[in-house]
Each structure stands twice: as C-alpha cells, then as structure tokens.
Amino acid sequence: MxxxxxxxxxxxxxxxxxxxxxxxxxxxxxxxxxxxxxxxxxxxxxxxxxxxxxxxxxxxxxxxxxxxxxxxxxxxxxxxxxxxxxxxxxxxxxxxxxxxxxxxxxxxxxTPMMDPEKSIDAPPVYPYMKSNIYKKVTLGRDFRTDGFEVEIEGHFNNRRVATNPIEPxxxxxxxxxxxxxxxxxxxxxxxxxxxxxxxxxxxxxxxxxxxxxxxxxxxxxxxxxxxxxxxxxxxxxxxxxxxxxESRREHLMASRPGRGTSAFVKLYANRSGRILGMKGKVIVDSGAYSGGSGEFAARFVGMQMTGPYKIENAYVEAYPVFTNKVVQGPYRGAGRPEAHFFIERMIDMLADKLKMDPVDVRLINTVNSEFKSPLGMDVPPAKEFLEEAISKLNYRKLYKEKPGFAFFVLVPAFQPGETARIKIENNEVKVWLGGNTHGQRHDIFVKTLVNEGLGINRDLVHLQLGDTSMLKSGIGSWGSRSAMVGGMAVHEACKKIKQAFIAKNGIYSADALLKEGADEFVHWRGEGTMNSLGCNLVTCEVNDRGQVKVKECAAYYDVGRALSPEVVRGQVSGGMAQGIGQTLYEEIMYSDDGQLLTASIADAGVPIASQLPEYKVLLSNTRSNLATGAKGVGESPTIGVPIALSRAIENVTGVKITETPIRQELLLRSMKH
Amino acid sequence: MSVNKIKVTVNNKVFEEEIDSRLLLVDFIRENLGLTGTHVGCDTTNCGACTVLLDGKPVKSCTVFALQANGKSITTIEGLSHGKEMHPIQKAFLDKNGLQCGYCTAGMIMIAHWLIRKNPEATRDEIREAISGNLCRCTGYDSIVDSIQEASQNMIPEEEEDITAGQRGR
Missing domain, CATH: 3.90.1170.50 (Aldehyde oxidase/xanthine dehydrogenase, a/b hammerhead)
Structure with missing residues (x-):
C-alpha cells in the first residue's frame, strides 16, 4: 500500500x-x-x-x-x-x-420497462417469468387498521444514484x-x-x-x-x-448504482402523536438481472422501516422488480438511507397533521430500553440519546431558522466478522485485513490497535493492500464495519501473539517480540448485532430560482470509541457531502424510451465545493461492548442528511418533499404560486 | 495516424518526442513520460483529477492535445517536491487530512498551487470557488479548504518564483 x-x-x-x-x-x-x-x-x-x-x-x-x-x-x-x-x-x-x-x-x-412501480403489474420482461417481481418479501405481521384515531399515508422515492468514486x-x-x-x-x-x-x-x-x-x-x-x-x-x-x-460514461451506464427504491407507507397513531402501527410496500428497482443487491435490499429496507421508534404493529411487503436498467448495487448506506427516509418523512408528516413539533413526535415514540422491532431490527435504548442530540445540536435554539431533524439506527454489517493476519519479521509489523481499505485510512486504526495490543511503536506497523496469497480468507470493507470487525480481528491476533510469546518466554517484551517474529491469522466472528444511533440537523435557504444553500449541517453520532477521531470526522464530512448530493443534485436519469440522460459526471450531479457547507461533527464517545470499544460510522451521514435537509427545505418553502433528488424545478414551480 | 514531433519542458526537464497528433496531454504525461501521479477521472473536463500547470496556468490535461503543449512548460505533481522535501501544499494536505483515497489529490494540489500564487490571501469561499472545477468524492471538501488555507500561510513567495520561472521556459 x-x-x-x-x-x-x-x-x-x-x-x-x-x-x-x-x-x-x-x-x-x-x-x-x-x-x-x-x-x-x-x-x-x-x-x-x-x-x-x-x-x-x-x-x-x-x-x-x-x-x-x-x-x-x-x-x-x-x-x-x-x-x-x-x-x-x-x-x-x-x-x-x-x-x-x-x-x-x-x-x-x-419497448423497455423503465418504471419499477409500473413493472410490478406489467407483462414480464422475461418470457419464462410470471411477472417482473423476482422475489416477494414480507416482514412483520399484517394487522387490522380500524379504530386508530389518526391515519396518514405517503408515497416516497429515492431515485438511482451513481457511486462515482473519482477513480473509476x-x-x-x-x-x-x-x-x-x-x-x-x-x-x-x-x-x-x-x-x-x-x-x-x-x-x-x-x-x-x-x-x-x-x-x-x-x-x-x-x-x-x-x-x-x-x-x-x-x-x-x-x-x-x-x-x-472504465470510462466515466461507462461508469454511469454500466456500473451498479444504488438507491432506486420507492415506498407506499401508512402510519396509524393516536391524537397525542403515539404511533401504533406502520404498513409499507417497498419497490426496489433491481435492474435487468439477478446478482445485484435487489433481493437483499428489499428485505433490508423492510427491516428498518420502523426506524428507532417503538411501534407495536408493523407489516411490510417488499418487491425487488426487474427493469431494463443496469443491475442495482450497494451505494454508501445501501438500504439504510431509503428505509429511514420513508419512516422519517412520515414522522414529519404526522407532526404536521397533529400540529406538533416533529422532534416531540420523535421523543414520544422512543423508549429507554433495548428492543427488537416487529420487523426484526435491534433498536438500542433511544430516548436518552435523542434528548442529548436535541440539546447538543441546538435544535430548540435554532428553531426560528426552521431546522430539519433526523433520527436513525445505523445497522452495520457486523456478521460474519472479519479476518486479519499479523506478521512480525525483520523488526517490522505487517498487517493484512479481510476488508480492503479504499480511502478510509484503515492504516491508522491498525497502528493504534497494534500499539495498544503489543506495545509496538506505530511507525513500525504497516497495513498492506489486499492480496489473496497473503491472507487465506476475508469478507470485505463495506457496511460501516471495518474499524469495528476488522479492528477486533487485529485485536484478537495481537492477543494471541502476546499469549504465545508469554507461554514461551515467561515475560512479555515488545522488543524481544520484534526480534523473534510472529505470524498469526484470525477470523474474529461477530455474534448478534452492533447497532447504534445517530441524529442530524440541517438548516437551509432557498433562493427565488429554487436553488438550495445548506447553512447548518450538523451531526451527533454514537460511534463508540473513535479509534481515530480525525478519520471519523473525515468519514462524517464526506458522507454528509454525499447525503447533500443525493438530496439536491444526484440522479441517474433515463428518458421514457430508455436513453441515458446523465452521461457525464456533471450531469450525474456529484457536488462541487462551492455547493457545500462547512460541517459540524459531534460524537458521543460511548464505548461499545467490544474490547476495542468501536461502533460503526461510515454510512450514518448518508442516512441522516437527506432526511434533515428534505425537512429543512419543506420548512422553508412549504413544498412537500417526497423524493430525492429534490429537483430545482419542483421548488421553482411551487414557489411561484 | 499522423506523427508529430514536440518539444516540451516537464518539471524543468526538456523532452523531445514523436507523438500521434491525437494523443491527449494526460496520456503523454502518464504513458510516454511515466509520470502517473496525474490521474484520469472523468474524461470530460469535469473532475479535474488530471489538472496540471501549462505555462503556469491550470489545464485539465484529459482534454488538451499533447501537441498543444509544444514549446511550452508543464508542471505536474511530481515537479512540486524538492528531492525528499515536500512542497508546503503537500505538507498541508497531510497535516489537515486533505485527502482520503488520494485519487483527486494531485489535481487539487495543482489547482491550489495556482490559486495561492494568484491570491495568497484567498478566503474560504474564494478557495471553494477556485476548486469547484475539481471533484472530490471522499472528504466533502472542508478538509481540502483547510489544507489550502494552511498552505497559503506557509508558502514563501520567493521560493515559488523559481517554479514559475521554469514554467516560462526561461
């Protein structure tokens, strides 16, 4: 590396x-x-x-x-x-x-099938199939809906977004x-x-x-x-x-984009704002073939659709459907932003309906104990964290500036853990991880953990690039997991090396270990879940041309122990930029007859420096129960920012926001009236 | 294919090469000269990963023909450090976490170099405006703005004069 x-x-x-x-x-x-x-x-x-x-x-x-x-x-x-x-x-x-x-x-x-919602009932693209639904998924249990005091419904869409790393x-x-x-x-x-x-x-x-x-x-x-x-x-x-x-044009047409998920959602509540039931129908634009993340996304989006809230009744039907587009894949967040956009938009709508502060509706529906949602998601104790976030993010003080607020659960890809190999030779430590770093600076947490585990100077510790001949197995770097599970694999490998050294030599000495050498492979297995919480607050201005300028863009996240605060800050800032991008500019767009309309990186809307704000990143350093103390972080901003920014725009313009990106013409049209 | 001879000064070294007239400057720099620090990100003058200085001015080398550089002077990322001593902008990018994956970094540093010489006291907004032809997908830009601001405080004007002189092909 x-x-x-x-x-x-x-x-x-x-x-x-x-x-x-x-x-x-x-x-x-x-x-x-x-x-x-x-x-x-x-x-x-x-x-x-x-x-x-x-x-x-x-x-x-x-x-x-x-x-x-x-x-x-x-x-x-x-x-x-x-x-x-x-x-x-x-x-x-x-x-x-x-x-x-x-x-x-x-x-x-x-004639191509370009609209996923129409695809459900349309004649199948593939003659051997009965329909374009490639696998229907249901979660939770259906329930009777008579007798609820308040019922609201919404229809939302997160359009497809290209991942667009600068290196193709x-x-x-x-x-x-x-x-x-x-x-x-x-x-x-x-x-x-x-x-x-x-x-x-x-x-x-x-x-x-x-x-x-x-x-x-x-x-x-x-x-x-x-x-x-x-x-x-x-x-x-x-x-x-x-x-x-790959050329950029190839990237935009033929590499896997993310999002492309829409939902019809109903909330049932009482007049004081307590939510008693949620029903959802999710449609995932899976593209033209299996092999992507359509089926997984349908289940994963469905599972998170009650957000951090205690809602007794929940039922989701999710449909990954075929369309004549490139196969859908994961993009930072991969189902997490979509699910939370749906439930959080509904919470804001419920608040409007009941003329309550949206943050109060969130408070009413959170509890201070851990529970498993009816859709299968483990939700950490949420109320205290939410109260803390409201205060740290200055929500009440900023109220006049019409902030949007988001609250979410980050579900990292905790299982099935990760692998690491540590090889000590010639007075130097080489480390391989099963998940390969691609800009997140894994080398920093690796140095920290080897230093803590073996007392070896950071300068002697070198993370290596992925190589299947040097590490016998590995999973991958995605799903907000690397510092958490990769970190634990490094921690365990250090522990084993130290124990073996003590068993052989009696007392431990880092200098002696560096001379003697070691070579240890570990697959650390994550059991259960390691979900955590996050909140975002955003304020904005919208000019008479319908252009949005983000003013305050703040985060309060529970990242566990930040193994490297500067790296965490970088992850959050970069993720916030992508969250703003998805909300305001980014989309892979086709004409009705299937021609690609976004064929350059500028058309696809990757944000530029002058479009973006300065960020405020606040962390709750609450150790997880892992020996390293870490939790996930990488995808949090792409979950929270679109929600908070959408609401901020709604607050400022009065235009009801149901999809991303929020097209400038929508704001312009509505503001003229 | 039509072959042409060009003479260019790259990082203060003179190169005479026979090239295909359609060869893009970025490919000349990367393939013919082996200077792979300059990157290609979008092929369409949008992302700025290929930014180099041509006679002291930033150009996106993915949409400039190598022929257009004939008789001119080019500075790439490899031309900034003096031996082992890194350029103050490079140091500032390390110091202020101005990069994550590092793919856009060469272009960012070259545009920063141009900006700081032109406007050593650029405000954050001016820096943002100046780098708006360069895309970064990792950082969200704020740490890049930090880096450029720090570099502008640490750059010694006289030292920069040398590079400019070289670029003028004196």
Missing part, C-alpha cells in the same frame, strides 16, 4: 498505473438500447467465445434463479443500455477504441502456467477471487487477486463485474496481460 506521503507526492500505485510487458488494452462494445433483440454481431469476442454467466459475490449480492443471471456478454437479447455485447483488444487504449468502432452490432429495439473501475489480468493473477481496485480481493473462480470455472487456488491503491469505492467495488471476468478470460485466451479501465 502506498503511504499517504507517497500519494500526496503523486507516487501512488493505482490500477491504471500498472504496466506489464506485452500488455493489451480491452475495449468493450455495449448495447445502445435499453432492450432489444440481437440480430447479428460481426467482429470482436462475443458470447460464443465466452458463454459464461455472472456469479454474485460481495456485499448483499444474491444469485437468483439460474435464468435470471446476467451473461458476461449479452446472448440473443440486450436488457439494459451499456450491457456488454463484445470486446476487442488493442496495444493501447487508442487502438482498442479504434478496433471497437469496427465491430458491428445489429439490434432490433424492443479497473483491472489488470495476467495468465501464466495455469495461474491467473489480477490487480484490481476493490473493497474485497476475496470476493473477486471467488467470483472469478465461478465464472471462469477455475479452482480458487489458481487465482491470485492483488489490490491496487483504490481511489474510492462507496459500495461500487465490492463485487464482480462482467468486464473483470472478460479481462481475465482474454488474458488466459491470448496469453498476454489485459488491462481494462
């Missing part, structure tokens, strides 16, 4: 910086239609050369039925714009792109002596290895996956993609290394 000092001097080693002798560049020819029948392809490598189907690995991926799986290269039909149809190799990127121009694909366009996807693959080696920008080398093994029908032992410096990921780089399998296949077939680097 390049050190931060190297990166700041331009000496990092990202995947596009890797050059191998004889290396060829791959260019992918893609479908220009969202749905169509392939009449003919001339030139390039096609499905006939590589008749393989994608495997589903990584965060929240589910396989689905066999005939729902995505072919690596389209076979007979194309089902989303940007779907890979053929590939060519050239000696450099320019030549590969020239060659791709010579490949001719004839496609007869068919990329891979270099080389094949020699039955051995495939790939260098890749990733969150999980082990997921990539497992996926490549399945798609290429190669034993895992013959595959080595090495992480390059990874320039951001946000959920994008946890799983396998067609292009990775293709590059590996072509390296094997031609015997020469193959490099593929």
């Amino acid at each position: 390049s050190t931060i000092e190297e990166i700041v001097q331009g000496k990092g080693k990202f995947v596009d910086d890797i050059v191998l002798p004889g290396m060829q560049h791959m260019s992918v020819i893609r479908s220009n239609y969202s749905r169509g029948k392939i009449l003919g392809i001339s030139g390039g490598y096609t499905f006939k050369d590589f008749p393989a189907y994608m495997s589903s690995v990584g965060e929240g991926a589910s396989e689905g039925e066999k005939n729902m799986r995505e072919p690596v290269l389209a076979d007979k039909y194309v089902n989303y714009i940007g779907e890979p149809v053929a590939a060519v190799l050239g000696k450099n990127r320019y030549e590969a792109e020239d060659l791709s121009e010579k490949v001719e694909i004839e496609i007869e366009p068919l 996807r990329g891979i270099v693959a080389a094949y020699e002596d039955n051995q495939l080696t790939v260098w890749i920008s990733t969150q999980s080398v082990h997921s990539i290895k497992e996926g490549l093994s399945e798609v290429l029908s190669m034993p895992e032992d013959n595959i080595r996956v090495i992480q390059a410096d990874t320039g951001g990921a946000f959920g994008l780089k946890g799983g396998l993609y067609s292009e990775y399998a293709l590059a590996a296949f072509l390296a094997k077939k031609t015997g020469k290394p193959v490099k593929w680097i």
Whole structure:
C-alpha cells in the first residue's frame, strides 16, 4: 500500500498505473438500447467465445434463479443500455477504441420497462417469468387498521444514484502456467477471487487477486463485474496481460448504482402523536438481472422501516422488480438511507397533521430500553440519546431558522466478522485485513490497535493492500464495519501473539517480540448485532430560482470509541457531502424510451465545493461492548442528511418533499404560486 | 495516424518526442513520460483529477492535445517536491487530512498551487470557488479548504518564483 506521503507526492500505485510487458488494452462494445433483440454481431469476442454467466459475490449480492443471471456478454437479447455485447483488444487504449468502432452490432429495439412501480403489474420482461417481481418479501405481521384515531399515508422515492468514486473501475489480468493473477481496485480481493473462480470455472487456488491503491469505492467495488471476468478470460485466451479501465460514461451506464427504491407507507397513531402501527410496500428497482443487491435490499429496507421508534404493529411487503436498467448495487448506506427516509418523512408528516413539533413526535415514540422491532431490527435504548442530540445540536435554539431533524439506527454489517493476519519479521509489523481499505485510512486504526495490543511503536506497523496469497480468507470493507470487525480481528491476533510469546518466554517484551517474529491469522466472528444511533440537523435557504444553500449541517453520532477521531470526522464530512448530493443534485436519469440522460459526471450531479457547507461533527464517545470499544460510522451521514435537509427545505418553502433528488424545478414551480 | 514531433519542458526537464497528433496531454504525461501521479477521472473536463500547470496556468490535461503543449512548460505533481522535501501544499494536505483515497489529490494540489500564487490571501469561499472545477468524492471538501488555507500561510513567495520561472521556459 502506498503511504499517504507517497500519494500526496503523486507516487501512488493505482490500477491504471500498472504496466506489464506485452500488455493489451480491452475495449468493450455495449448495447445502445435499453432492450432489444440481437440480430447479428460481426467482429470482436462475443458470447460464443465466452458463454459464461455472472456469479454474485460481495456485499448483499444474491444469485437468483439460474435464468435470471446476467451473461458476461449479452446472448440473443440486450436488457439494459451499456450491457456488454463484445470486446476487442488493442496495444493501447487508442487502438482498442479504434478496433471497437469496427465491430458491428445489429439490434432490433424492443419497448423497455423503465418504471419499477409500473413493472410490478406489467407483462414480464422475461418470457419464462410470471411477472417482473423476482422475489416477494414480507416482514412483520399484517394487522387490522380500524379504530386508530389518526391515519396518514405517503408515497416516497429515492431515485438511482451513481457511486462515482473519482477513480473509476479497473483491472489488470495476467495468465501464466495455469495461474491467473489480477490487480484490481476493490473493497474485497476475496470476493473477486471467488467470483472469478465461478465464472471462469477455475479452482480458487489458481487465482491470485492483488489490490491496487483504490481511489474510492462507496459500495461500487465490492463485487464482480462482467468486464473483470472478460479481462481475465482474454488474458488466459491470448496469453498476454489485459488491462481494462472504465470510462466515466461507462461508469454511469454500466456500473451498479444504488438507491432506486420507492415506498407506499401508512402510519396509524393516536391524537397525542403515539404511533401504533406502520404498513409499507417497498419497490426496489433491481435492474435487468439477478446478482445485484435487489433481493437483499428489499428485505433490508423492510427491516428498518420502523426506524428507532417503538411501534407495536408493523407489516411490510417488499418487491425487488426487474427493469431494463443496469443491475442495482450497494451505494454508501445501501438500504439504510431509503428505509429511514420513508419512516422519517412520515414522522414529519404526522407532526404536521397533529400540529406538533416533529422532534416531540420523535421523543414520544422512543423508549429507554433495548428492543427488537416487529420487523426484526435491534433498536438500542433511544430516548436518552435523542434528548442529548436535541440539546447538543441546538435544535430548540435554532428553531426560528426552521431546522430539519433526523433520527436513525445505523445497522452495520457486523456478521460474519472479519479476518486479519499479523506478521512480525525483520523488526517490522505487517498487517493484512479481510476488508480492503479504499480511502478510509484503515492504516491508522491498525497502528493504534497494534500499539495498544503489543506495545509496538506505530511507525513500525504497516497495513498492506489486499492480496489473496497473503491472507487465506476475508469478507470485505463495506457496511460501516471495518474499524469495528476488522479492528477486533487485529485485536484478537495481537492477543494471541502476546499469549504465545508469554507461554514461551515467561515475560512479555515488545522488543524481544520484534526480534523473534510472529505470524498469526484470525477470523474474529461477530455474534448478534452492533447497532447504534445517530441524529442530524440541517438548516437551509432557498433562493427565488429554487436553488438550495445548506447553512447548518450538523451531526451527533454514537460511534463508540473513535479509534481515530480525525478519520471519523473525515468519514462524517464526506458522507454528509454525499447525503447533500443525493438530496439536491444526484440522479441517474433515463428518458421514457430508455436513453441515458446523465452521461457525464456533471450531469450525474456529484457536488462541487462551492455547493457545500462547512460541517459540524459531534460524537458521543460511548464505548461499545467490544474490547476495542468501536461502533460503526461510515454510512450514518448518508442516512441522516437527506432526511434533515428534505425537512429543512419543506420548512422553508412549504413544498412537500417526497423524493430525492429534490429537483430545482419542483421548488421553482411551487414557489411561484 | 499522423506523427508529430514536440518539444516540451516537464518539471524543468526538456523532452523531445514523436507523438500521434491525437494523443491527449494526460496520456503523454502518464504513458510516454511515466509520470502517473496525474490521474484520469472523468474524461470530460469535469473532475479535474488530471489538472496540471501549462505555462503556469491550470489545464485539465484529459482534454488538451499533447501537441498543444509544444514549446511550452508543464508542471505536474511530481515537479512540486524538492528531492525528499515536500512542497508546503503537500505538507498541508497531510497535516489537515486533505485527502482520503488520494485519487483527486494531485489535481487539487495543482489547482491550489495556482490559486495561492494568484491570491495568497484567498478566503474560504474564494478557495471553494477556485476548486469547484475539481471533484472530490471522499472528504466533502472542508478538509481540502483547510489544507489550502494552511498552505497559503506557509508558502514563501520567493521560493515559488523559481517554479514559475521554469514554467516560462526561461
């Protein structure tokens, strides 16, 4: 792993910086239609050369039925714009792109299904299916709704958002002596290895996956993609290394975006604001094939839909549905922001209906004991934290400025724990983690924990990039988990090393250990859950052109013990920017006939510095019951900020907010009247 | 393919190369010269990861032809440090957590370099405006603004004159 000092001097080693002798560049020819029948392809490598189907690995991926799986290269039909149809190799990127121009694909366009809510009742995209619902999920128990004093309903939508790390996807693959080696920008080398093994029908032992410096990921780089399998296949077939680097346009059309989830929600309450029941119907825009996170997202969104509130009755039906779009995947938060947007918007609506302060409705519905919600979520004691947050975030004092407020449970991906290896040799400590750092600075907590566990100077401790040949198994870096579960794996490995040293030598000495050396692998397993709480407060101004300026953007989060306060602050600030982006600017948009309208990173709405505020980050440093004291943090801001900002805009403009992004024209139109 | 000869000064070193006329400046810098600190993020002049200084002015090298740099002087991220001694902007980015994944950083530092020379007393809002052609997806920008503010306090004007002189190809 390049050190931060190297990166700041331009000496990092990202995947596009890797050059191998004889290396060829791959260019992918893609479908220009969202749905169509392939009449003919001339030139390039096609499905006939590589008749393989994608495997589903990584965060929240589910396989689905066999005939729902995505072919690596389209076979007979194309089902989303940007779907890979053929590939060519050239000696450099320019030549590969020239060659791709010579490949001719004839496609007869068919009417695409672009609207997930219409998809539920529409004729199936796939003739062998009864409907476009690929798996209906129900949570909780249905209940009678007569006799409640107050009933409100809402319909909400979080549109699709591209992950847009500044470094796009990329891979270099080389094949020699039955051995495939790939260098890749990733969150999980082990997921990539497992996926490549399945798609290429190669034993895992013959595959080595090495992480390059990874320039951001946000959920994008946890799983396998067609292009990775293709590059590996072509390296094997031609015997020469193959490099593929995604263009931004390819990213926006053919890499997995997140969100894309809507819901119909009903709340039942009494006149004093106590919520007695919640019913929801969730629709997840899963895209054209299984293998993404649609099925997982449906269940995961459903589970969180009572938020931190004690609501006795709850029932959710969730539908992952097929559309003619690229398969949906995780984007920072991955189901958490959606679920909380739905319930929190309903809480604000209930407050409006009852003419109460929305924060008081939240207080009435929280309790000071832990409980499991009827939908299956473990909710930590919430009332005291909420009271603290209201006070620390100055909600009452800022009331005149019409703040929006959010309260949520962060459900991190605690299970099934994580792996770590610590190797002490030549007076230096090398550490590998099963979850691969991609900008969150895992090296800092690793130094802290090795220093605490073994008394070794931080400067001697070096986190290594992911490498399947150096660490026998691993899960991945996602779901607000790394400091928590990766940290525990490091803690346990230190403990084992120390115990073994004492058993052998009697008394412990860090200096002697550094001379003697050690090598320990640990898979620390998380049992149960490690959920935590967070609140956000946002105020804003809206000008007469419908442009929103965020003023106060504050967070109060329970992150457990912050192993590195500066890293936590960075995580929260960056996440808040993404929360604002989703709320105001970001969207992957198609025309009704399925053409992609957001084909540059500017169209897709990634926020710029002049659009964003200064952040206020407050932490409740309450240790968790883990030995390290850590809890999750990474996804909290993407949950809380859209909720608080939506409400702030509603407060200032009077326009009812039901979806993100909040389009400027909506605010403009409503303000003119 | 039409081949052309160009002569450019990169980080105070003169290079004479035969290049394809359609070669982009960023590919010339990365592939021909092997200076991979300059990155490509969006291919469309939006993200600024490819920002370099061309005769002292920032350009997005993903949409400039290498030919357009003929006879001119280029400074990339690799040209900022003096041997092992990091440039004050680089130090400030380390000090103020101005980077997380580091992919946008070279572009941010180059634009900061231009800004500080032009306006050594830039306010936070002016800094935000100046870096608004450079995207960062990790930090939310506030720590980048902190870094640039700190750097502007630590940069010695005379020291910067040397780099500018080199860029003018004197």
